[in-house]
Amino acid sequence: MEIGDTITITFTTAPGAAVTATWSREDGTVVLDQQPVAESPARSGQFPATLTGDAPGLWQALFRATGPTTAVEAYFVRFRAVGGPLPFATVDEYTELYGSLSAARESLVRALLRRASQLIRDTYPSLDPRIAAGTASADTVGLAVLNMCARVMRNPNGLRSETTGPFSRAYDPDLASGLLTLTAAEDTLLAPPAKSRRRAGTIWARPGLGAGHVRR
Secondary structure: OEOOOEEEEEEEOOOOOEEEEEEEEOOOOEEEEEEEEOOOOOOOOEEEEEEEOOOOEEEEEEEEEEOOOOEEEEEEEEEEOOOOOOOOOOHHHHHHHHOOOOHHHHHHHHHHHHHHHHHHHHHOOOHHHHHHHOOOOHHHHHHHHHHHHHHHHHOOOOOOEEEEOOEEEEOOOOOOOOOOOOOHHHHHHHOOOOOOOOOOOOOOOOOOOOOOOOOO
16 A cells, blocks of 8 residues: 555454444554444444555554454554556556456555566566667556456455356466466566577588599
8 A cells, every 4th residue: 555545444243343443553653543433334243444544654453342242353554655666557557458446446456556567577677678768668568567467356365266156157276366476478578579599500411522532
């Protein structure tokens, strides 16, 4: 997450519980102290809290439940300062190819785009200079990033199969593993062009007369 991003964390406990959330930075600064969290939907046992990080670092959302049950659970979210190289693709480019997104899925796509771009830069350190020099296409690199993110979004939990009622669906683990990875297809798009190699010639030796021999 980037500074200023908003995240919704849903705490699940017994229906009808009284729940509060404390939102604090890693240095101990408390931004929200035992803020009441409403149950939504009613009697569902789900308590969503919408929180914003205004400083870099690791933040903690601490939920406490009382009433029908007593429970305490902590969630951690890291916020990063905006800066560094830009991602190779944008959320708008993703939705242009794959359709609109909910706020939560848009936040996930934004994080995936940033991490996929960094993974590509780590794997191909010369890529940014190649784009600047015109020897690599920014659109092609962006397509590789979008493909990487789409594979995760198709199956973010890394399921091998799932069943809904009478319908079953199997996932190809190579195409939708839930992991942000570079495939051979992306390697083909991103790798520097191979240096041209001169094809080795062939010399044919024909039987004949050696020097000094005279045909009679």
